[in-house]
Amino acid sequence: MAVIFGTMHVVKRAGLESPEYAPIIRTAYAVATALMIAFTFYLKSLIQKKNDTTALEYNDPAPGNQGAPRIETTFCRYDLGEVAKLQKSSLFTIAIVAFMHFKFGYIQPLILQTLLPMLNLYKSQLFQIHILGKPAVDSLKRPWTPENPFAALTGGAASTTDVAATDNDSDAGAAAASSSAASSPEASGAKGKSKKETRKDK
Known part of the structure; x- marks a missing residue:
């Protein structure tokens, strides 16, 4: 240019x-x-x-x-x-x-x-x-x-961006899945039972 x-x-x-x-x-x-x-x-x-x-x-x-x-x-x-x-x-x-x-x-x-x-x-x-x-x-x-003549304006090479985006999406998906599992009713119930058992032992 x-x-x-x-x-x-x-x-x-x-x-x-x-x-x-x-x-x-x-x-x-x-x-x-x-x-x-x-x-x-x-x-x-x-x-x-x-x-x-x-x-x-x-x-x-x-x-x-x-x-x-x-x-x-x-x-x-x-x-x-x-x-x-x-x-x-x-x-x-x-x-x-x-x-x-x-x-x-x-x-x-x-x-x-x-x-x-x-x-x-x-x-x-x-x-x-x-x-x-x-x-x-x-x-x-x-x-x-x-x-790509517009790569500099869009943040770099498309192939590198795609790979990075895929990795980030995978990490984000894993984090979201963990968060969802932790906040699910089954997980909450399990935590409640664990607390009750701990109190009985005491």
């Missing part, structure tokens, strides 16, 4: 929305987009070359797939699927940006999409593992949950 707002501020201050800059911005966008697409194919070739056949089993982490069947695949096929998703997303974004620019004359989307895709690619798990050579642990461990 900081990159978006910072870029828009620079665009307005520098007057880059002026039509005279349009050809330069179009060229920059075309070059950046071509590099992005080419890099996804390079990633694909790296993954195919490694051909990591380590088995991977998981439940689909996508929202709304609680009852989805368990998926069995390999690291290689999983990563290739993620590259395919990235390519489809890039093509969809290109279509939207081109429509907004040529239909309505917007310059801002061209500028943003010149910078953001490569930044997002650098931050992606695919880049971190296959280009930077980082181990696939912690946040890089497969399967990868799609990042």
Whole structure:
């Protein structure tokens, strides 16, 4: 978000929305987009070359797939699927940006999409593992949950919140059950009998 707002501020201050800059911005966008697409194919070739056949089993982490069947695949096929998703997303974004620019004359989307895709690619798990050579642990461990852009506003990652909420609900349920049992008539009667027996012994 900081990159978006910072870029828009620079665009307005520098007057880059002026039509005279349009050809330069179009060229920059075309070059950046071509590099992005080419890099996804390079990633694909790296993954195919490694051909990591380590088995991977998981439940689909996508929202709304609680009852989805368990998926069995390999690291290689999983990563290739993620590259395919990235390519489809890039093509969809290109279509939207081109429509907004040529239909309505917007310059801002061209500028943003010149910078953001490569930044997002650098931050992606695919880049971190296959280009930077980082181990696939912690946040890089497969399967990868799609990042929620509003997670920071809603208190963090949804999966962590769900687990914590389940544990808390279990503890709360156990406490409520204990309290209910303690306050039940049977429990009260048992306590009364215990007190009477104690008095008789005395």
